[in-house]
Amino acid sequence: MITGKVPFNDDTPVAIALKHAQEPIPSIRKKDPKVPQALENVVLKATAKDPRDRYASAQGMKADLDTSLDPSRKDEPVFVPAHNINTDETIVLPGFKANGEKTDKDKANASDQKKDDEKKPSFWENIKKHKWWWILSGLAAIVIIFIMVFALNGRDTGDVQVPDVTNLTENSARNKLQAAGLEVGEISHKHSDSIDAGKIISTSPGAGDPIAKGKTVDLVVSNGAGMVKVPDMTGKDYVSAAKKLSKLGFDVIRKDQSSNTVAVGNIISQSIAAGVEVKPKQTTITLVVSKGKTVSHKKNTIKLKDLRNYSLKGAQDYAKDNHLTLQATQKYSDTVEKGMVISMSPEAGTEVESGSTITISVSKGPKQNQDKDSSVTKTFTVNYKAPGKDQSSSDKDKGNHVQIYISDDDHSLSSIYRDLYIKHDMSFSIPFSLKDGSGELRVVRDGQTVLNEKVTK
Known part of the structure; x- marks a missing residue:
């Protein structure tokens, strides 16, 4: 490394080995005079032929190398081994000359051996000629594959599955990941319509994915539903x-x-x-x-008949059949028979809507002098009662059904005096003819008697 070249070189490895064993290592300073003698001495001592001349330990060599460039060692003499291995007898390896070359005899023997080896079939060539070779080879391959598969499956890779922390709070998710041997990585936030604010939407890697213990898992935390x-x-x-x-x-x-x-x-x-x-x-x-256009429901209209000369009972039946409200008054008449209709309002031929009120005047017959002191008028009020839940819608639309019965010289309680419907409180004034001194009034509203009293002069 110091000179950039190997110390020995030759044509064969054996020759190089012999040089290492027999020849002293070439001088470094001869190739590069700039190398300090102290540094060359470190190399010479480390490569001495006899182990006794080498460093006793690596620490000793390091200590010597650390000071090899110190100025105090500038004039250090060349290292000379205490045990000169060259004084011993040189050992020559069999089949080689001293310089590492083979002898002629060895070369001839090697050539003959090579020819004999080429003539003989090899061990594996003999084996491959038998069919059992192929069978055993196949079985061996199968066994090796099974061994490798089981070895890989049984190997503990240290991986774990990412636990599912969806819909957990950040702290709960962190605890669950740490319990699985994982750590929390980056935390990001985004809106979610299905996950409440502060809870985990997803992880990366996802739940169930394999991951090595100690690795980090990124979390996506919900900010709650976004504005839409x-x-x-x-x-x-x-x-x-x-x-x-x-x-x-x-x-x-x-x-x-x-x-x-x-x-x-x-x-x-x-x-x-x-x-x-x-x-x-x-x-x-x-x-x-x-639900479509409004459908206008036209109310039924009735063209009034002429009720004059109808009896009170006949007028009441007509009003009931045509869903009209009948209001009757009585007065004396010298021309119209007692109990018959004298006049009506609205007049006959008028078109009125269903539910309208018509008023008739009923004859009391001719007025006689003795009747003057026998006539009594009774005034009373019938209160309107709101319809109940059990009533039909048609009855609710009509209002309260009121029937008035009187008993006097001209009327009996067995006949209806007035029959009508009211949608508000209504007052009535009923004349009584009381020659015999007393009469009776009965008022029925929706089938229940609400007034029943004696009438006297």
Whole structure:
């Protein structure tokens, strides 16, 4: 290394070995006078032929080498071995001359041996001629393959599987990874609509992947649901709009409403305006859906018959059959028979809607002088009662069904005096003819008697 060349060189390795054994190592300073004598002495002592002349230990050689460039060793004499191996008899290896060359006899013997070897088949050539060679070779190969497979499978590589820490808090995930012999690497954050804020979304490597113990696993932590702009769903089909909103995480409520401009099944409006930023998982959107054009229900109209000369009972039946409210008053008449209708309002031929009220005047017959002191008027009020849940919708629309019965000189409780429907509190004034001195009033509302009392002068 100091001179850049090997100390000995020759044509054959044996000749080089003989030179190492018999010849002194060439002088380094002769090839490079700049090399200090102290450094050359280190080399000479380390390569001395007799081990007794060499360094006793590596530490001794190191100590000598460390000071080889000191100025104090500048004039150091050349190292001379104490035991000169060249004084001993030179040993010549068999088949070689002193300079390492083979003798002529040895060369001839070697040539004959080579010819004999070429004529004889080798051991393996003899073996390969037998079929058992191939069978045994195949079996041996199979055994070797099995041994290698089992050795690889049974080898402890030190790998572990990354545990699943999804949906755990950062601290819980860290503890679980450390329990598996792993450490937490980089931690990043992003929004998630399905994972709550502060919990793990995913890992890298992923759950179940093999990884060497002591390695790091990166975590992605949720920042919670991100803000989303509400899309404009007006005019769109409800089914597709609801599907899109649900996919974004919104709760969707449907409300149907008539519309003369928006097609059936399409969205008229939405409870949250388009473009507003919200968190879908915490937001409910109501979609108003068109159920088509408003259908106008024309009320039934009735052309009134002429009820004059109808009996009170006949007028009551007519009003009931045509869903009309009948209000009757009585007055004396010299021309119309007692108990018959004198007049009506509205007049006959008028078209009225179902549920309207008509008023009739019923004859009390001719007025006589003795009746003057026998007439009594009873005034009372029938209160309107809100319909119950068990009533049909048609009855609710009509109101309370009121039937008034009176008993006097001209009427009996077995016949209805007035039959009508009311939708509010209504007051009545009923005249009684009491020649005999007393009468009776009974009021029935929706089948229940609400007033029953005696009437006297």
